Amino acid sequence: MGKPKGDRGPRRARSSLGQVSCLIKSDTLQSLVEGSNTSALPYSPPAQSYDTLFDGDGWDSFGTEPPSNIQPESNQDAYNYSQRPDDILPSIIAPAHQESPPSSIISQESHIRHITNQTAASTNAEENDLLLRLYFEHIQPVFPMFRKTLFYDELSANLIPPALLLSMFALSSRFAGASCDTDSGCLTQPQEYFDAAYKGFRQEMDRNRPVELNDVKTACLLALYDYTSAPSRRAWLLVRDAMSLALAARLHEIDSLDSLHEFSDAEKEERRFVWWTIWKLDSTVNVSTVTPFGVDCRMIGTALVSTTVQNFTANALGPIVPVIPEMDPVKSWSSILAPNLQDTGDGFNIHLYAVSLLRAVSECQQRLNAKLCPEELARADTLNRILSSLHLILPECFFSPTKRVVEQEHAHRLRLETNIMLNTFVFISVFTWFIC
Template identity: 30%
Template sequence: MSVNSRVCDRCIRKKVKCEEHIYHCARGHLTYRFAQVICSVHTALAALKQASHARIRPKGEGLVHHAGLDNGSSGSGSMPTQSPPGDPMLDRNLASGGTHQQALQDFTELSVEFSPYGSMTAPSDGQFGHTGYYLEPGQERDILVHFFDEVHAAIPLFHESSFIRLYDNGLACRDLIVTIVTVTAKILGPINYWKTEDVHLCMGALLKATASENDSSSTQATLDRFRQECLLAYYEFHQFPGPPSWMRVSRLTRKAYAVGLHQVENPELCSAFDAALTDQDEIEDWRYVWWCVFCLDSYSNISSGAPFIVELESINTALVRRPNCNDTAALASTPKVLLPEEVDHLWKTTQDVVSGGCMNDFNIHMITTTILRQAGNLLRLRSEGKRLPTRNAALKGTLATLRLALPPRYLNPARNVLRAERSADHHTRLTNILHLQMVRLITSMPQGLEANEAEWMDNWQQTLETCQDIVSVVEHWNSQFSPRVDPAICFITFSALRLLNGHRRCITDPNSPLLASLSQGENVLLLFIEQFSSMWAAPKVLIQQFRDAPTSTPLTYADIDRLLSNFKSPLHPKSLQPSALSLNSAEIYESLDSTMNFADVWSFNPFDSGV
């Protein structure tokens, strides 16, 4: 009889079931010595069951379903399963027999190689563990379900059913699982079975470890590694606004370029995968990764007023064809759609998306993000003192054609109940509408009061109309769906808030009926940002700085013209001052890891002209 098929003598004498077959299936090999240890510890485990299910598990239990084999990840992500120190009930059971205690000791020593779980004891920086991570499998899976239900739509990196199946079969990357669970806990927390300080420790360790890996040329460019880095870049950008988070997004974007994710449709230039050996589902996963990187590059640089890394004309990666509703059958029959090299052809791409069978809000989101990038670039050049009336007029025309190419009622902020529009899809559509409204707001900003006062006044009135439209969109918002949306839209509503405040302060008649409407609009936008501030730090910074700035001093049109000539993106380095945070600023970072260095976190002054 072979070693791998033999039941040990102890199991025969005790008439208990040998756990060896579980290990043979999960690992494909097993030493006879390890089989003996498993069987000898079996009786001890039975004695511990009554001690609150003691947290020591036989290695066979759960391995098949949650082994977390690392699919190409550079980190191992597992560590020995141990009992919490100082557990009196556990200590009494162990003291009942030296044989059991010795068996458990042997089991712990041998389980290092095989354990799929994080430590159940104090946080550890061991090779096989994640600091502060000690969730039970059921708890871990519960948070994963919440991730897909409440967070995933904001950064759709996964095919939900496929990933859950891999997880249940023990084939999902362990580092990726820990990252998903920790990010979800940070966004939706606190969680009653995971201490807040341990969540902080785990997130801090993940950010620190991946930051050093990003600087290493040995980091593997696997699909799961890219997904992990996208999640961490998304989290850090909104929770730690400042140079470190921008650099993380920048490194991620350049890494995506290095492996050719911008050229997925050209196998000669894309080295991320072997096109001849990779199925269409996995290639579609790579497309989702690229477009998430595209969004991160867009939002981080628009908000900071910096040039983009991704060049539109360099992209030869098709928009996604697999809807987020897990329908993979559409892949074979749906034609590929690419973004145009020239933004004035975006309306054609929109028509292709709408009529070509790949109509989903994620693709529309990529189109609206593309035109928003052009507006952000225009705002950056404008802040540098350049007058670009021709480009501004061209972008207005592009916006007009794009709006007309959208489906009927798409720009109506109300949910389309006649077509059974889901609330989640409705909020994704609201986000796309806000993108288009921000483009309109930027292209309407007046410039040069002295040069042409009549034109200046017309443009100033258009900004008021657009701000009111943004308020009407926000009024349809349900905060229940805020975790499903990228909080970068707070930069849009913050810009509208600043301009509405300027309009209100320009009114000289205290009895004007417009005053009440403008004040109400400011309250709506401020409350909207506050909804996101319950989950993210960046909106808290915006709220604090808006409240600290003068918001009631009357303004003249000359003052407004001077303010608009210095109008910069919310996180532009010149608009940020490296000064000590006020007393209220402790609230901004109270949910963050205290070990992080905030020396480079800046606070934003939206009215840096002092008016």
Template identity: 25%
Template sequence: MLALAARFSSAPHLNQKPNVDKGEEFAESAKDMYYYLRAAQKNTLEFLQVCTLLAFQLYLHGPTTEGWMVIGTCTRLANELGLHAIDFESESDVFSPVSLEWSKKEGLRRVWWSVWELDTFSAAVACRPHTIDRMTMQVKLPVSDKNWFADMLVESSIINHDPVHSWHTLRDCPNQDERAWFLLINYLLLTAHDLGQQQNLQRKEIQEIEKVISCYILILPPQFNLLEDLNPSSFRPNRVSNFNWIIVTNIMLQGCRVFAKLLHDDASTPRFWSSSRNLLTPLAAESQFGAPEARYHIYTDQIIRIIRMWPPEFIPYASPFIGCLVLGPAALHLRVAMGHRQAAGDRSDAASLEEELLKLALSHIAMYCRFGALLLDFANSITTAKQLE
């Protein structure tokens, strides 16, 4: 926790260090404690919470084997503690998690969903199968921080395992928290990603995921509609996280639409699978995706519009992992943005305004996170390579 928080600290003894390095001393101590406790086989909820924070800290520096292994520890321990079935209805064991009071149970749900997010991201960015079997998940989506802190019970829902029905999990549900909607679109993105890894994908499955995404869009609450006159100041100072969940949900929605479009166009050969040891290679591996960029202009235009409405001071407080979808699958958004200079007849090496917007968004992530800097370097290498063609 200290390592994660130190990046934003204004403490005098940390001011001589770049923001991204302020928590390194704490992070090294955390790793030492992790390996000690793992050797001692301290399989407790507290150890799982520590592992989850450490995994996030490690991934702030970019996907690494060490981070991936810690995430593996998180998923195994979460399953061992039964968190994957926290809301499984059973009357056989009064000491099961089902019998816990609501606020404690809600805390366990939050641990589970944090682990699930890490597992989902690490698998998607590496184009590898994820560890958690979503078909066994019986965990309700988390409610708002405000309700949880106030111990105010709000009924939530478990995501339907059937992709055809998962989209309406939160329809008419008392829980309308922004993060719950984000997790739901994350689940749909995972579904599209899994379809892309199938060897014998049926056209019907592709059409279904396209319709599922469209249905999800139509039931999103009004606050997710990013109107031009939307006033972010209404979210200051206590609801910055709510606004960020709205923004990243919209970004992830466009990523989901791109994945579905890639599937529809049969653009990937092989699909989204890669055996590369470089975990970021698949993100921009143009050879994997032969789709003409022109077909994806509509999605890139939406990403540009979303970034325009994202207050710069809010960006560092969002999940840095969303930077991958700012670039887009196979860096499609960046490639489309690079095409704008040609469309404008600009034969110089000057970047288009669309390119600049994408890179500036990444630069704000990079202020407090090495992963953002890695993505920014990645984007610059792509544009440089394109200029040398």
């Protein structure tokens, strides 16, 4: 399939976008972006602990259901995304003459309204083009999961699931405040995009079909949106769903000895980016909630990425050198092959190693909270020594908040986030030693 030339991608995709754009219009956009820094994804630090996260009377007490048991069915055809929107999308965004049945999988706090035919007809392709442009400007550099030209090709061919597209809109519409003409009543509320995407996603999971890569991407974006809106039990469960689907799709063993050889180098690199994006999300969320992680790092058989985020997005992949990382920070940060020597140049892999360090000290803290034992005390001591050696492992300029002349904007932001990770590691380490 040929690539779009120039800016043809958005224009070619407008007919497909119309299938999922029949959504509720809001009078005003409740922007979640504070201040003038629209390049940063809004994040609300969680105010709950492991105990408060699970203080309900059962799964149904917070408005969701246990995940369906996903078993592949070899005799089931692939889903046809070119069907009529009314047949694909959840009932909450169907025309007003259809009654929307009550659903227990939508958050009770969500205010879901019916859409009229006039409102559906008023949605324009420019609005959807804007949301996709904002997504690739603000979300993709931090959570890279898409090759942009390939995405637009698949969108024009009706191969993008509506739930995935709506979840992208939910995130990118947060950044539309400065780009939208509010007098025209532009854009649906982010929460309404999320509600529609979430219900469509749950319905797709109930179909009990083999897990596709787009399913994993949708779960990741839904978890990201919900957790950065208001950390809750549902958000935590969505993170768990994303990790479970990634494991079901075998994204954790792309480069293992028994891995499938059905993918091209470009497809494998895309799956590596998706895997490490979800692994990072699972790790950081479970650190903040002080809960066990979704996967044992010793079971990971997927290599680090060999491409910068910018080149991956542009589908300009260079030579792929798959190297399965040592994610035990005691070994990786003490190795002669330091984390900064395994980076592609934009800080993505260094950031993963920083996450692994934060994850390790959180695991140590959780184990010591449960039971003091000599092994964990020794591990805490080793992690503390790594902490004191960070300025010897990484160059001094790495810790400077100033953007370097040759440093790209997304690389600068990623370096700042890595420094935040390392400082959080310092804080948790001090607390861990205090409880010892």
